[in-house]
Amino acid sequence: MILTLNGEQRDDLAAATVADLLEELGLGTRPVAVMVNGEVVRRAEQAGHRLSDGDSVEVISLIGGG
């Protein structure tokens, strides 16, 4: 399966769901938000949201800003 993850094409990920993906990326415990194809996938839906070939996934967290 090929995903676009934060703007980068990736074919090395085994995750089947959004929750799996966060676990695989080592982001399971920190505050992040996930968008798939431009829509936020709420925390409660992450385990049930299956990823499909060609999905564009954005993983968002906090950075510095004013």
Added chain:
Amino acid sequence: MSTQAPETPSLFPHSSADFGDAPLLVGKHTFHSRLIVGTGKYPDFPTMRQAHIASGADCVTVALRRVDLKNPENNILNHIDLGRMTLLPNTAGCYTVEEAVQVGVMVQEMELGDLIKVEVIGDQKTLMPDPIGTVEATRKLTAMGFTCMSYCSDDIVLCKRLEEAGAAAVMPLGSPIGSGRGVLNPTNIRLIKDAASVPIIVDAGVGCASDCASAMELGVDGLLVNTAIASAKDPVKMAHAIRMATVAGRLSFQAGRMDKRLYASASTPLKDF
């Protein structure tokens, strides 16, 4: 007698509360400092953390962006004293109401609290806010349950509209973001403060401590300062300076300045010499 400065500078005055001033109230939130600080542009995280301590602030802005997947450990929350600081996530970088609302959804998803700094930019070159988009985003984010602190240009009618849209605090700019030009239109800021019934916080434009004191002397309720501290040659020292200047400006405003005169008025009696 030693004249050397102490190694650890005193944090007195911590805020104007040290002189009996009321705290800054934004919605249900109470801040003891009238200075809000940012987390952008610091040379490194340890400097940022030291500057935050020196600022005396108890509220700090953060932004939302893609996780750096090459350095997932690089988490800014590890460098913010969450025991002291309330997080104020911003919608910086948003050019539309929809984008700002989407950031709101993500802030809720990340369980970052109910505060949000509403920022909808209307012009890429000057980063001047889009007034119409900011009002609409404030309305929508307020309806989503957020305590909105809305960043805007220094226009009194716009500030009234933001208040009507539900803003818990209105944050007019002193001058463009990161420009360090100080408060360019003090008359506008005074008019805005005079008409407002929510806190007015000058956000953007102050460049140094005296700018902060001057802004507070206009009677505003607080300041949001990022670049002036982070881009100073010594950010920690500037944070101390800006903390003290914010307190000084607040006290000077409350004390009430003397009237300006055209001619001299002797301080020492001229008679009976």
